[in-house]
Amino acid sequence: MQRVYSLIVDNTTGVLSRISGLFSRRGYSIDSITAGVTADPRFTRITIVASGDELILAQIEKQVRKLEDVIEIKVLKPEESVYRELIMIKVRANASERSEIISVADIFRAKIVDVENGSLMIELTGNQSKLEAFMNLLDGYEILELARTGITGLSRGSKNVTYID
Incomplete structure (x- = not known):
């Protein structure tokens, strides 16, 4: 659990x-x-x-x-909160693979944050299932580096908000 x-x-x-x-x-x-x-x-x-x-x-x-x-x-209960995580992924990508990877990134509203001759760096924010689905679609590509922030979250609505004086 x-x-x-x-x-x-x-x-x-x-x-x-x-x-x-x-x-x-x-x-x-x-x-x-x-x-x-x-x-x-x-x-x-x-x-x-x-x-x-x-x-x-x-x-x-x-x-x-x-x-x-x-x-x-x-x-933070899942049904009463919003969770997000950020991942940055550096993927080996030659010129012919770039457009396919960029298309997958676009579907997930990910950002291409760096392009080099042999790689793309992608930034994606979302819940864990979105990030895992994205990673699964990149399965056929070589991931050179991966960084994850871990989950952060807040409870929904304005009740139970902590006000500190």
Whole structure:
């Protein structure tokens, strides 16, 4: 089972290290982790995707909630949230393959962000199923490099929004 946690934390030195350290000390698995400053520079939003059974996931939430820097932790349920991930893919592409790859990228509304003699670099943002579908269509091409940001997300609507004074 996989769960997405959204944390609001104090924007202090070492906060990400302290949170990830809790996971490693307890032997919890982090599938992805993203962090960035919020609209208020005093705070950082961290999105953590973790795997485990129900007991482990509940324990993760309890342990993270106890950390001094954590102001709020929310579980982002798929039906009540929007998740996104960014991938950048460098694909080997000679002149004859370029148009096919660009056509696939266009279908997914991906951006070609760099073109070299032997390669294309593609940027795509979306949910995990969209990214996986895109990757599957590139299966016949040689992927030279791949970078993924990990999931980030927000809950839908204006209720349950954290306002910090």
